[in-house]
Amino acid sequence: MTAVLVPPPLHSYTANVGRVEVPGATLGEVLSALDARFPGIRFRMIDEQDRVRPHIRFFVDGAAATHLAHPVGPAREVMIVCALSGG
């Protein structure tokens, strides 16, 4: 299982839970599993062309991940960051 750290803007999907565990060997698989558990959450982060949305950042085992094929490493942790800009 991979631990996913969910930031507050997405807590409406996770019933205010900030850390959940889902299966997956890649970032894409983790997000698919997350969406199966919390329907709709993936589309708020990943667009219909499987691109990461402009204000979303992923860190997999502490390293920036920019595509869904990024493998989950031994630490098995995915951190989601919402990079808000503007007023």
Next chain:
Amino acid sequence: MPKKKAARKPRKPRGAARPARGRSGPGVLLLVGTRKGAFLLRSDASRARWKVDGPQFLGQTVNHLVLDPRDGRTMLMAAKTGHLGPTVFRSTDGGKEWKEASKPPAFRKSPETLDGRSVGFTFALAPAHATEPGSWYAGTSPVGLFRSPDGGDSWEEIAGFNDGLFPRIEEKVGEVPGGSLAHSILVDPRNRAHLYLGLSTGGFFESVDKGANWRPLNKGVAATFLPEPDPEYGHDPHTVVLHPMKPDRLYQQNHCGLYRLDRPGDRWVRIGDNMPKEVGDIGFPIVVHPRDPDTAWVFPMDGTTVWPRTSPGGKPAVYRTRDAGASWQRQDRGFPREQAWFTVKRQAMSADACDPVGLYLGTTGGELWSSPDEGRTWRPIASHLPEILCVVAATT
């Protein structure tokens, strides 16, 4: 953000003494979308007192919020946040409880590459024909047209537009700074297959087969930003409305003026030429009287020099025509007399169905103004809201 109450103690303006008649019932519901959430305002029967409920979805940009006139209780909300992608929320109990669409508007995935289009946000929501309960249309940015068969829960592309017409428009106008918009989705009340669609930028188009095929309807409309003197399309309609009781009567507030079209004709007449020259005929919204096809209101804004898009001279006013654009009358009683630089966005002005008609407009400065007497007098009914993006009046 704490809940807000109406900014001023209501006082009875002149002309507001008569109770609303016609379909007025218990009052008017205003659905207000802002850059930081949604608000619902409910009036008493006189429309003198208003109660502000909200915000709902605080922090989300709400481009459009619409009550389904076919059932009087379903609402759809087009929303996104600063960092999260776009979605649609649905309520089936008049805005008490909301659920997210299971499949929001989204373009088809490009099979091989990552260069396919993605919906930035849904901009406009429109109920389909009265004989199609539960069906809705959605227009997006970048421009796309979608249809939901199930009350807004799932959305499918309208291929006739997204794959058929759109590539032609993209080739002509290229990428639109700030993002292109599909707005003004109009359904002919006599024929559910007859649709109109406004694109900013792109032009105005008609389909007689429910969106499978489209043809431009832009003759007579100026497009001073294009090199051709009389292009077939590529124009910039800001808002287009049709009259519900005379659906062959269309009014258009365009980037390049104010127009009327009477079908089956296909050449627009620039009725903005009849506006005072010092005011001009530039603006974003246009609203029709629900029972009189010859009466409409606009909110002119400054389209000179670098396009401030504020009330000309800092003196806000609505202009009304009662003769289909042959003449216009200034209506500014109650608005500030000077130093008031209002901007009213294209979906932020609305009319109710009462008698006399109530008018409503929201500013980017977060003020919501109402007139209970067809524009003769105006007063603020809420202040200090976030930037107002849409105001939709529903007579309950």
